[in-house]
Amino acid sequence: MTDTQEYHGKLVTIERFILDQQQAHPEATGTLTNILYDMALAAKIITSKTTRAGLAEILGSAGEENVQGEEVQKLDVFAQRTIFRLNDHTGRLAAMASEEEEAIIPIPSRFPVGPYVLVFDPLDGSSNIDMNVSIGTIFGIYRRTTEGGPGTLEDVLQPARNLVAAGYILYGASTMMVYSTGNGVHGFTLDPAIGEFLLSHPNIKLPVKPKYYSVNQGYQPFWTPGVQAYTEWLQQDTPEKKGLSLRYIGSLVADFHRNLLSGGVFYYPADSKDPKKPGGKLRLVYEAGPLSFLIEQAGGYASDGTQAILDIVPERLHQRVPMFIGDRNLVEQAEALIRQHDQPA
Numbered sequence: 562m563t564d565t566q567e568y569h570g571k572l573v574t575i576e577r578f579i580l581d582q583q584q585a586h587p588e589a590t591g592t593l594t595n596i597l598y599d600m601a602l603a604a605k606i607i608t609s610k611t612t613r614a615g616l617a618e619i620l621g622s623a624g625e626e627n628v629q630g631e632e633v634q635k636l637d638v639f640a641q642r643t644i645f646r647l648n649d650h651t652g653r654l655a656a657m658a659s660e661e662e663e664a665i666i667p668i669p670s671r672f673p674v675g676p677y678v679l680v681f682d683p684l685d686g687s688s689n690i691d692m693n694v695s696i697g698t699i700f701g702i703y704r705r706t707t708e709g710g711p712g713t714l715e716d717v718l719q720p721a722r723n724l725v726a727a728g729y730i731l732y733g734a735s736t737m738m739v740y741s742t743g744n745g746v747h748g749f750t751l752d753p754a755i756g757e758f759l760l761s762h763p764n765i766k767l768p769v770k771p772k773y774y775s776v777n778q779g780y781q782p783f784w785t786p787g788v789q790a791y792t793e794w795l796q797q798d799t800p801e802k803k804g805l806s807l808r809y810i811g812s813l814v815a816d817f818h819r820n821l822l823s824g825g826v827f828y829y830p831a832d833s834k835d836p837k838k839p840g841g842k843l844r845l846v847y848e849a850g851p852l853s854f855l856i857e858q859a860g861g862y863a864s865d866g867t868q869a870i871l872d873i874v875p876e877r878l879h880q881r882v883p884m885f886i887g888d889r890n891l892v893e894q895a896e897a898l899i900r901q902h903d904q905p906a
């Protein structure tokens with residue numbers, strides 16, 4: 562395992578870091594390395610559009626033509642197409658799955674298939690774009706489980722504990738790419754002047770002392786008694802912790818990233834308000850799963866309120882799941898109060 566201590570203060574590009582990490586795996590063929598390279602390239606391409614999103618009126622908004630007469634794509638469609646076009650021909654993937662597509666995305670028959678599958682939410686939080694709020698891409702990479710031929714839904718519906726890599730891209734004040742291949746969580750910041758992601762956050766670990774809780778408290782009247790009790794507990798000073806402050810951006814990757822660096826817990830529980838999202842709003846395969854892989858790599862934990870999200874075997878591609886993610890003690894307290902109040906003995 563490459564000791565990430567050696568990187569502190571050194572100028573390292575994401576490509577160099579990924580390659581160094583590959584050296585720790587003599588059996589590696591470089592295929593996973595190249596998929597990660599392509600996710601970094603996708604991040605740069607998508608960044609080139611997100612930094613101009615507010616100019617829709619001048620450049621034309623989605624579905625219209627801009628002043629040059631070019632058809633302007635919705636940013637999430639653009640992000641989807643960018644990730645697809647970077648991966649459809651490489652022979653590294655057997656299939657892809659995206660929040661934007663109802664079914665799994667096959668590799669076009671004219672291209673070879675490979676040993677991995679890529680699941681992704683190309684641009685989560687896109688409803689925030691018009692308010693210039695940070696948005697993000699979330700991705701996970703599995704080895705295919707079926708033998709030969711085109712990838713299938715079975716290759717995608719794996720528990721997140723099987724992930725070989727996961728990460729996110731945060732399009733904020735700067736663009737960051739944060740990923741793990743099971744060897745710690747590492748963050749890279751894009752220097753737009755040179756078009757390179759530089760290592761800025763080696764070996765991210767959740768702070769021991771949690772700082773924030775993140776939830777949309779507007780739904781509080783629609784939560785179960787256990788989740789209501791949990792929220793009150795988070796606000797109180799207890800022997801184990803001070804009452805936490807509330808921070809909620811409403812953009813999953815931004816909320817997750819802040820809590821990863823500051824310590825705390827994010828949760829999107831089930832609520833009785835919207836019958837369209839009985840089991841919470843967030844998607845298991847390409848949102849909760851990859852973020853749960855990352856948080857455990859950073860020393861935290863993620864639960865649906867009753868079990869580790871990493872152990873949930875997805876039944877449907879767009880399956881929703883309640884999610885409590887962050888500091889292990891805080892998430893386990895959620896499980897304890899849900900057991901006590903919501904699950905009759």
Ligand code: P6P
Nearest residue numbers: 685686687688777811812813814
């Ligand atoms: P609410 C954005 O639409 C999103 O999918 C996530 O990025 C975010 O965490 C969540 O929904 C916010 O949902 O119901 O609080 O507006």
